[in-house]
Amino acid sequence: MKPLTVSYIRNIFGGELIQGSDDEVVSHGAYRLKQVKSQNTILFLKEKIVNWDHLKAFFPLVLVTHNVIKHYEQINNLTVIKVQNIDEAYWKFVHHYRSLFQIPVIAVTGTAGKSTTKEMIKHILSGNKTVTATTITNNSRTAHLHYLLSIDDHTEAAVFETAVGAPGDILNAGEYFKPSIGIITNIGAHHLNYCKTLEAYISAKGEMAKILDQSGVLILNSEDENSKKIDLINFQGRIIKVGKDSSCHFKARNIQYDNDGMQFNVKFKKKKYPIFVPGFGEHQVYNALAAIAAVHEIGVTIPEAANRLKTFKKFNKQLQVFEGLNGSTVLDDTWSITTTSLEAALQVLNDVGKTKKRVAILGTITDLGSWGNIIHEQAGEIINRLGVDVLITIGMHAQIMADHAVKCGLNAEVYTFNNNILVYDLLKKIVDKNTIILIKGDMYSEPIIELAAKIRKKE
Template sequence: MKPLSVKNLTMITAGKLVHGSDKVLIQYGAYRLKQVKKTNTALFTDKHIVNWKSLESLFPLVLVTDWSYSPKEIPSQVIIINVANVDEAYWKFVHFYRSQFNIPIVAITGTSGKTTTKEMIKHILSAENKVAATTLSSNSRTASLQYLLSIDDETEAAVFETAVGSPGDVKKAGKYFKPSIGVITNIGAHHLNYCKTLEGYIEAKGEMLDIIDPAGSLILNAEDVNTRKIDLSRFHGKIIKVGKHQSSDFRASDIRYHKNGMLFNVHHKKMSYEIFVPGFGEHQVYNALAAIAAVYEIGVPIPMAAEQLRSFRHLNKQLQLFEGINDSVLLDDTWSITTTSLEAALKVLNELGVGKKKIAIIGTITDLGSWGYTIHEQAGELINRIGVDVLITIGEHARIMADHAIDLGFSSHVYTFRNSTFVYKLLQNLIDENTIVLIKGDMYSKQIFELAAKLKVKTVPPAE
């Protein structure tokens, strides 16, 4: 955080200093008591703090509040700024802090690929710039303030994920970050327990159009069916499309699998460049296209972006390749699961598994609410269409996938389990040196996580 004096914060919030020195320097910010971790923090709260003893190690503490404290109950190292409305004061502070920095800020949303795309952008920009960014996929709305405050005078660019748990989440993030570049990687079906319908989820993702600077840029997947349903008429900035279609501003062609990654050509403004990106699957090409488009808008030439991408390390548990038990090959894709990412994973399994027995172990798709049955049926359709030699599902809802695939004519071996207790023993008998196994679930499924760990022997070394 760029330090701020109590005197300045008092003016920014239109408050009144009622206790303590106005010369204390603020170095951190918080809007919940549990977020206060260090001294010299400004806490915005309408709660009445009574147990000051437990906070002594965090003094001096600056309290921005609309609560009227008695001078006798306030410790000497607590500074009190009284305001008429804490919420209004908080947003005045947020808007002031963001206004201090005239730097490119990229905001990314999407059902799949947003963390990878964000990490690619960060990796490319970090070659010559100090970059602020969300940590891995930690994109909770409660973390937005801390990510904003990670920008300081040395920061030259920033890239943040703006996830959708509920409608309004992207707009709320926009109030903090005010991005100059927005990216929508794709839109599948997720978080329907709060967005209620797919249309509601698409609309929530489409909030990205409302938060980008009017003179900024919006980067879209040209071929994504649900992204095309967004009404772009309200966005008056620059629209950039990525994909394989001729209409794409950044177009990929000649996509092929290479050692530990993908090779492809990217075409832009009548020029062509060969790109290698670590990580398997055509979806990884789309992630790279979006990252290249974003950094190009910031001023990074495509050849420089391509050189940086070669050293990108794709994320753990995202189609990560291992040597598995019984000399098999294991694809660990247990970071998250949606129908979008499941389709991508099954395609990679089939590409890498040519001439091998292909086994898919699939867990439950979460955060679907009343849509759970329908989305798991859609997953079954994907399995039947793409195909595997052996299908194993773990969980009651995951069984819906298997049952629906069978109803559609899926004729390969199918095993369904309520939990993972007996799966490892089954796999010991099914797996040999001519087998490739995909295990697909999310990071919150302990049984999927533990099974993946048991199936691993060692990591396959990266390409030189």
């Protein structure tokens, strides 16, 4: 955070100094008690503090409150600013702080690929710029203030994930970040426990267009069907399309699997540029296209971006290739699971395992609410369409995938289990050096995580 004095901050929202010093310097911000982790934090707090003891390690502290400060709360190294409306004061502070920095800010959302695309952008820009960004996949709404305040006078660009758990999430993120470039990687069917319908989920992702002003740039996946349904009637900025279609501004050509990555050409304004990106699958090509389009908007040439992408490090447990049980090959994709990422993973299984027996071990898709049965059935349709030789599911809801895939006509050996112990016993019997195993599930699914560790060869 750019250090600011209490006097400066009070002038933003007209607060009254109750105790402490106007010369105190603030270097951190919070609006919840558990967010206070450093000294010299400004805390915007609605509720009263009952116990000060756990906060004293973080003094000096600046408290902004609308509550009456009693005598016993007048503690050394505590500065108190009294305001009439705590929400109004907080947002005036947020908006003012963001206005201090005229830098490119990129916001990335999507059902799958947003973390990877964000990390690619960060990696490319970090070659010659000071960049701040969301940490790995930590894109919680409660972290927006922390990420906004990570911008300071040395920051030259920022890239933030804007996840959707419910309608309004991206609008909320926009209030903090005010991005100049927005990216929607794709839109599947996820988080329907709060969005309720696919249409509402598409609309929630489409909020990205609403948080960009008329000079903003929106980058879209040209081939993603749900992204085509976003209402862009009132969007006054520029749209950049990426994909394989001839209408795209950044077009991928000659896509091929290479050594632990994808080789392709980007066609832009009648010129072709060779690109290599670590990580298997065409979805990785789309991630790279979006990243290249974004950094190009802020002055990075395509050859410069291509050179940086060569050294990009893909995420742990995202289609990582390992030697596995009985000499088999393991594709560990246990970071997350949606129908969108499942389709991408199964396509990689088919492409990489053309000459091998293909085994898919799949866990439950979470955050679906009442849509659980429907989405798992859609997953079953994807499995049937792309095909596997052996399908294994773990968990009661995951079994819906298997049952529906069989109903759709899947020609494969199918096994359904409730625990990973029986799966491991089965795998010991049916896999060998001519087998490739895709194991895919949620990072919070202990049975899937434990099984993935067991079937990988110990290094």
